[in-house]
Amino acid sequence: MTVTANVNSINLHDLRMDLPPLFIGDLEVPLPLFQGGMSVGVSLAGLSSAVANEGGLGIIGTAGIGLLYPRMGEEYADANAIALKAEIAKARTMTDGLIGTNILMAxxxxxxxxxxxxxxxxxxxLLGAGKFLMAPPTVDMERIRTSKTKIIVIVSSAKSVEVMFKFWNERYNFVPDAVVVEGPMAGGHIGFTREDAADPNVRLESIIPEVxxxxxxxxxQYNQRIPVIAAGGVYTGxxxxxxxxxxxxGVQMGTxxxxxxxxxxxxxxxxAHLNAKKEDVVVIKSPVGLPGRxxxxxxxxxxxxxxKTPKSCAWKCLRTCEWETTPYCIALALLSAQRGNLDKGFAFAGSNAWRSEKLVHVSELIQELKDGFSEAVLPPQE
Ligand SMILES: Cc1cc2nc3c(=O)[nH]c(=O)nc-3n(C[C@H](O)[C@H](O)[C@H](O)COP(=O)(O)O)c2cc1C
Incomplete structure (x- = not known):
């Protein structure tokens, strides 16, 4: 496309460069935008369906989801499974768009x-918490391979992509349908040490081309598209x-x-997000075994x-948590925060959380991102 010097006299809408769709195998995501899965209860049917209605992929955070449903008398895992199915069904009543789930392997x-x-x-x-992806012993990989549901892994380095894809290729004879690469600026659990997360040389911009x-x-080898999706600190178009x-x-955005x-x-x-100042966004230790932001x-x-040492453990929710020695119960803390009791918990947030100033509708946010993208890819004025 050639643009004349007098770009201001041209209707910008004539020059619009729209966000391209994202293909995951035969699945078309109309906008190349995933709304990152956020547990406990931060992304459920409401948020995910709103994003799906705009053409993005809405993702339900699954960790501890049963804790948000009225007590059903079931065991913890059964309650989560029942609640997750109900939440997906609810989202389906709110959108015809695409709905995914985010599952921490921990x-x-x-x-x-x-x-x-x-x-x-x-x-x-979407499967997260990398090191466990190498050995998902009780997962029926054949069911996953033959299902219409796409399987995506979340990783933090080129090294883990290399190791994981080699392992899946050799062990299962198939590889994930796509990869989310989550850099050091992401919210929630991060696949970086505290030192690396603070190192300005460790950047998502460098990891993406390697992956x-x-x-x-x-x-x-598989004659299929395996899209790479960038996550962590993505804020504007x-x-x-x-x-x-x-x-x-494509990109994945949480914060x-x-x-x-x-x-x-x-x-x-x-x-808590709107009030946060830059210095309030910190990296903490988590019983998951990874640092969290x-x-x-x-x-x-x-x-x-x-x-805050817990005195008992009601749910045994994490493979990595030794509740007798853990400094706090993360499930309880995240559940309390989701419900608004921030004196009994805390809010996960990405590095850019301090930039949020007001609540907007998902449709407004996505329009802003589309406009920002379009402006960024317009050829420069002469
Ligand atoms: C409140 C919150 C909860 C999150 N919970 C999860 C989770 O349960 N599982 C997961 O894989 N990622 C989780 N994340 C990470 C997001 O899915 C997303 O990839 C990440 O936040 C992207 O970075 P950004 O926040 O800078 O956009 C969470 C992030 C936030 C802010």
Whole structure:
């Protein structure tokens, strides 16, 4: 496209460069935008369906989802599976768009959540917490391979992509349908040490091209598109343009969707994001065994001072948690925050959370991203 010097006299809409669709095998996501799965209860049917209605992929955070449903008398894992199926069904009544689930492999009931997602016909399952992806012993990989549901892994480095794809290729004779690469600026659990997360040389911009290169070999071998999706600190339409130019086929965003009316967390949780200053966004230790990024508050100060040691463990939700020695119960803390009791918990948040100033509707946010993308890819004025 050639643009004359007098770009201001041209109707910008004539020049619009729209966000391109994203293909995951035969599945078309009209907008190359995933709303990151956020547990406990931050992304449920409300948020995910709103994103799906705009053409993105809405993702339900599954960890501890049963805790949000009225007590059903079931065991913890059964309650989660029932609640997840109900939440997917609810989302389906709110949108004809695409709905996925996000499952941390560190959960004790990850296999039950995978089966519940497949039973409920989720369009996509995203598996997180990398090191466990090498040995999902109780997952029926054949069921996953033959299902219409796409399987996507979330990783943080080119090295883990290399190791994981080699392992899946040799062990299962298939590879994931797509890869989300989550960089050091992401919210929630991060696949980086505290030091690496603070190191300005460790950047998503450098990791994406390395992953794209590795994946290209598997795209050739399997003769299928395996899109790479960039996550962690993506905030504007210009950011999306930058990652697409680096070889990503889409982006995943979490933090920006917290500051929306449709986000399923309490207003207090959203307010914690809106009120946060840059220095309030900190990296904390988590019983999951990975560092996490969150908004500091008195509860987290108490954790640091050893005042929150749990006295019992109701749910045994994490494979990695030794509750007798863990500094706090993360399920309870995240559930409390979701409900608005931030004196008994805390809000996970990405590095950019301090930039959120007001609540918007998902439709407004997505329009802003589309406009920002379009502006960023317009040829420069002469
Ligand atoms: C409140 C919150 C909860 C999150 N929970 C999860 C989760 O349960 N599982 C997961 O894989 N990622 C989780 N994440 C990460 C997001 O899915 C997303 O990939 C990440 O936040 C992207 O970075 P951004 O927030 O800078 O956009 C969470 C993030 C936030 C902010």
């Amino acid at each position: 959960l004790t009931d990850y296999d039950s959540l995978i089966n519940a997602s497949l039973d409920a016909g989720a369009d996509v399952i 794209v290169k590795i994946i290209a070999n598997y795209e050739r 210009a950011d999306i343009a930058r990652y697409l130019a680096l070889g990503a086929r 920006r969707f917290v500051a929306t009316h449709e986000c399923d967390a309490s207003i207090e949780f959203k307010q 969150a908004i500091s508050n008195e509860y987290l100060d108490d954790v640091k001072n050893g005042l």
